[in-house]
Amino acid sequence: MNQAHGERHLGEYQLEELLSENTLIRTWRARQTSISRQVLVDELRADRLDQKEIFLADVRAKAAVEHPLIGSVYEAVDAPEHCFCVRELLHGETLEKFPQADKKVPPAQLALLLRQVAVAQLHQHAAAHATSPLNLQNLHLDEHGVIRLDNLAIAGARSPGESARDIAGLGEALHPLVASGQAGSNRMLTLLSWMRGEGLEIALDWQQVADLCTQIDQQLSEPAPVPPSRPSVPINRHSTGARLAIAIAAVFGLLIILALLIHMGRKHEASVQRVHLPEFVKIPSGRHVFQDGNELALKAFRISPCEVTIGQYAEFLETLEMLAKDSLERSFDHAEQPPEKAAHIPDDWPSLLAAAKSGGLWNRRPVTTESPVVGVDWWDAAAYAEWKKARLPNQ
Numbered sequence: 001m002n003q004a005h006g007e008r009h010l011g012e013y014q015l016e017e018l019l020s021e022n023t024l025i026r027t028w029r030a031r032q033t034s035i036s037r038q039v040l041v042d043e044l045r046a047d048r049l050d051q052k053e054i055f056l057a058d059v060r061a062k063a064a065v066e067h068p069l070i071g072s073v074y075e076a077v078d079a080p081e082h083c084f085c086v087r088e089l090l091h092g093e094t095l096e097k098f099p100q101a102d103k104k105v106p107p108a109q110l111a112l113l114l115r116q117v118a119v120a121q122l123h124q125h126a127a128a129h130a131t132s133p134l135n136l137q138n139l140h141l142d143e144h145g146v147i148r149l150d151n152l153a154i155a156g157a158r159s160p161g162e163s164a165r166d167i168a169g170l171g172e173a174l175h176p177l178v179a180s181g182q183a184g185s186n187r188m189l190t191l192l193s194w195m196r197g198e199g200l201e202i203a204l205d206w207q208q209v210a211d212l213c214t215q216i217d218q219q220l221s222e223p224a225p226v227p228p229s230r231p232s233v234p235i236n237r238h239s240t241g242a243r244l245a246i247a248i249a250a251v252f253g254l255l256i257i258l259a260l261l262i263h264m265g266r267k268h269e270a271s272v273q274r275v276h277l278p279e280f281v282k283i284p285s286g287r288h289v290f291q292d293g294n295e296l297a298l299k300a301f302r303i304s305p306c307e308v309t310i311g312q313y314a315e316f317l318e319t320l321e322m323l324a325k326d327s328l329e330r331s332f333d334h335a336e337q338p339p340e341k342a343a344h345i346p347d348d349w350p351s352l353l354a355a356a357k358s359g360g361l362w363n364r365r366p367v368t369t370e371s372p373v374v375g376v377d378w379w380d381a382a383a384y385a386e387w388k389k390a391r392l393p394n395q
Contacts, residue, residue: 013031014033017029025039029043036245042059043082056078058153064153069119069148071149095173099177105177107182108217112213115209119136121166121208122210134149134166134170136174170192183294307373309370311356316387331389346375347373
């Protein structure tokens, strides 16, 4: 960076520091004197005034971009002796400086930042704006954790490969920023490898990048705090979604005990010796290895030794049925449960329960009332846990 020589003005803008220069343009940090606002000024070099039309065409392309995450263009001035444009000075540190300082970004934060970038770039793609290549120096992270992008729009038609170019470029550039040994590190590294095209036949687009970042963010989100004295209740469900994954996570191999409770045919039902398990078992404090390979310290807690069974869930539904007589059937609903979610009855529940009670087949599989309940979603699981004065496991 070079300091401006002397006090120089372009109109009402006092040039304070020369930030960059190429064969066509000088970029200055400047102050708009009328309102004392810091801005950027792109000045067409005096020896290149014959390139005004090319310069102003790019300025018009930038001015056409309207997105809260992308820097704005304030004005352009075309005079006989000079030509320049004034644009927003984005605050914060550029991500380009992170690798130089060996700074890492937690996976949860990086997923949020990358999603913001994807949303902004999706706008450019949808509007068919041609853009210069996106690099880490164009990404500004402020003190509030908000990422904003330099306005890279240029004149001309957008080429078909621009999105793929920038997605692959970010997939490569962001790789050194991923903090290792934290929850979600492997998932974020996998996403970045997909962005680079590794293991994929068809390249990701910006919408897919945004969706995958949302999934990672949801998977890493912490559940609402619950008093530690409340035990955990694992529930098995056949459904999709990050909240669902939280509720069904297996804990330390205890679910193997479930095999002792399931028999493979009705004809052997009478001969099975039932194993009477405690309602909850205590897991001592210590360091544990999680599904993504991270090792974390955990406090002691209690958890059910097996998944919630069809019989146990049937008792829960019977309770709700009795409460419905007094319009209290939603007493155990999660505070954020959508209004359209009106009941907690699993998919194909009558057939499942009938087969379980008779020890028959459901979907060509033998089931009993001690088989894990299936066909419920996260809201069902949360309501059941609340009824049991417990909570769902978060790992």
